Amino acid sequence: MLAWVTIDRQHKPYLSPIFARAIHKGSWDEYEQAYHTFCVVLNESKDRLVTVDLYQNTDKNSEVHVVVIDTDMSNWVPKNQYYGSMDFLAKYDPEEISAQISFQDLKRCIEIGNNFKYEEVREVKDKKDIADLMEASFNFHDAHINKIDTTKDEISILFDKSWGSQIKLKFKGDIDYQINADEANDNYWYDLSVFFRGNYVYLCDEEDVDFYKGDGVSTFFIEVRNYIIV
Structure with missing residues (x-):
């Protein structure tokens, strides 16, 4: 650890x-x-x-x-x-x-x-990487989306500092996302679930979710992914 x-x-x-x-x-x-x-x-x-x-x-x-x-x-x-x-x-x-x-x-x-390996940019490729992200972010509890920048094939999501860390998620490739209309004014994520489906990693603003329900929950589904603790 x-x-x-x-x-x-x-x-x-x-x-x-x-x-x-x-x-x-x-x-x-x-x-x-x-x-x-x-x-x-x-x-x-x-x-x-x-x-x-x-x-x-x-x-x-x-x-x-x-x-x-x-x-x-x-x-x-x-x-x-x-x-x-x-x-x-x-x-x-x-x-x-x-x-x-x-x-x-x-x-x-x-x-x-004196010999540990530190990677500033962490890539999410498997369940271990998800566990690291969730631990570093305290499961995104009380996380607040500060800024979302998008281009044709890239999205960058910066969260405000919360529970000791500040997370910046950056993705390239096949990208799509939706923000719950109720969150347009505050963008708070009280808990988060992260899971894989096919070639995509899903980030859902809901606890203990392991499938995409499409019912208004804020969701990012992205093919290539990494993050930085800033």
């Missing part, structure tokens, strides 16, 4: 692998749990591990400080995006990794942090 990390308001975002992710110990109900999620990442200098809460300033206007852009958990134990760690760190309590990690394990973390 790879993420943009912002330690706090005084720091700029930087990239780091996520080495562990869990929920702080406590008596949280199902709703509260998500707001007590933390991630173990490298610090800005990439010389030690630090624990960063996913959400901060939760008593006022929640801010997302860890934006996951790669959901690969092939080397995680268990393979659970809400609780787990890279396999060689499974011997540690996630809340204690930063303080208790051995020199050899820290060295390995630093090596991983």
Whole structure:
């Protein structure tokens, strides 16, 4: 897993692998749990591990400080995006990794942090790419379409910044889309479903949709696709 990390308001975002992710110990109900999620990442200098809460300033206007852009958990134990760690760190309590990690394990973390592959422009080709897009955008929850630019064979969709990231979708090829008339004034997408049908990828402003219904839901169906987190 790879993420943009912002330690706090005084720091700029930087990239780091996520080495562990869990929920702080406590008596949280199902709703509260998500707001007590933390991630173990490298610090800005990439010389030690630090624990960063996913959400901060939760008593006022929640801010997302860890934006996951790669959901690969092939080397995680268990393979659970809400609780787990890279396999060689499974011997540690996630809340204690930063303080208790051995020199050899820290060295390995630093090596991983210095060798990850970052792609600014992400292409959507399969279900893994969809999972990455949905994670980076928080499922486009509360997303607001800022601008749509179209040409004969290209469309660019810029969303306002929401939940820690700003997404720009850019497509070329065989393009079509429709915007719900009710959204002409606000263009808010409260949730999003993304799925493949034939050579097309569908983006629908509705949760848990896996087919195109054509019933007024805002929908983009595009053949060639990529996106940038700006």
